[in-house]
Amino acid sequence: xxxxxxxxxxxxxxxxxxxxxxxxxxxxxxxxxxxxxxxxxxxxxxxxxxxxxxxxxxxxxxxxxxxxxxxxxxxxxxxxxxxxxxxxxxxxxxxxxxxxxxxxxxxxxxxxxxxxxxxxxxxxxxxxxxxxxxxxxxxxxxxxxxxxxxxxxxxxxxxxxxxxxxxxxxxxxxxxxxxxxxxxxxxxxxxxxxxxxxxxxx
Numbered sequence: 612x613x614x615x616x617x618x619x620x621x622x623x624x625x626x627x628x629x630x631x632x633x634x635x636x637x638x639x640x641x642x643x644x645x646x647x648x649x650x651x652x653x654x655x656x657x658x659x660x661x662x663x664x665x666x667x668x669x670x671x672x673x674x675x676x677x678x679x680x681x682x683x684x685x686x687x688x689x690x691x692x693x694x695x696x697x698x699x700x701x702x703x704x705x706x707x708x709x710x711x712x713x714x715x716x717x718x719x720x721x722x723x724x725x726x727x728x729x730x731x732x733x734x735x736x737x738x739x740x741x742x743x744x745x746x747x748x749x750x751x752x753x754x755x756x757x758x759x760x761x762x763x764x765x766x767x768x769x770x771x772x773x774x775x776x777x778x779x780x781x782x783x784x785x786x787x788x789x790x791x792x793x794x795x796x797x798x799x800x801x802x803x804x805x806x807x808x809x810x811x812x813x
Contacts, residue, residue, distance in 0.1 A: 612626075613626045613627055613628045615648050616672065616673060616680050617630070617680075618635075618681065618688070618691050619687070619691070619692075619773075619775070619790060620687055620773055620792050621690075621740055621757070622656035623740075624648060627775045629686065629795045630663075630684065631681045631687070631775070631810070632663070632682070632684050632685075632808065632810055633681065633684060633688055634662060634679065634680070634682055635658070635660045635680045636657075636658075636659055636677045636689060637654055637657030637658045638653060638658065638668070639655055639677050639678070640654055640678050640713070641653060641677065642673050644675040650738070650740075651708060651738060651787070653711075656724075656727040656728050656730070656731040658691075658692055658693040658694065658730065660685060660688035660689075660695055661696045661698075662720060671701065672767075683773070683777065683810050684808055684809050686754075686764050686809065686812040686813075688771065688809060689753065689794075690754075690755035690793045690812070691734070691740075692734030692797075694707060694727070695707045696763065699738050706805055707800055707805055708722075708726065710803040710804055711796065711799070711800050712800035712802040713803050713804075715799070730797070732797055733796055734791075734794050740792070742757070744788050744789070745789060747770075747786065747788065750765045751765065751801040751802040752766050752801065752806075752807075753766075753793075753794045753805075754797075754801055755792040755793050756790060756794075757790040758770075758789050759793055762792060764778065764813065766783065766813060768784050769781035769783075770811055776812075777812030777813075778810060
């Protein structure tokens with residue numbers, strides 16, 4: 612039976628069989644001994660996006676340690692408010708922090724705790740996901756929006772319908788506004804020069 616550890620762009624965590632390309636966590640354990648989830652779906656502000664395999668480590672998923680999570684790809688992880696891990700994805704994390712600094716006009720790349728503090732305020736409204744209205748044509752590749760309750764990723768002149776198994780047929784990117792799922796600081800990183808890791812279906 613699938614465990615409740617697959618993350619969607621709305622920040623929700625579902626029990627589905629698809630695993631995706633990426634692994635991550637939310638700063639610790641928030642599952643019970645029976646591998647169900649507690650009401651608060653994070654343990655700290657440190658929400659990470661990791662690789663599936665690193666230094667031949669093996670874990671008992673949703674065991675005694677932190678709550679393991681899985682994402683379709685990096686745009687999905689970004690939409691739900693995760694950033695690259697500085698241990699298993701150091702090169703990506705350094706690029707991310709550098710792009711953050713350029714986007715924010717900082718003299719030096721920020722350290723992880725500073726980014727986590729900003730992202731935690733941007734991704735949550737209490738226990739619910741914080742969203743904003745945005746102009747669809749202003750968004751960079753890799754940002755995600757919601758239209759009619761459906762998550763769509765921005766790529767070029769198209770919107771890609773998201774699902775746990777991959778992206779659907781591209782649709783023309785319309786004018787107008789939509790609900791922005793990706794936190795603004797990550798949108799700014801994407802708009803600078805950070806190229807996210809996409810699922811092959813994209």
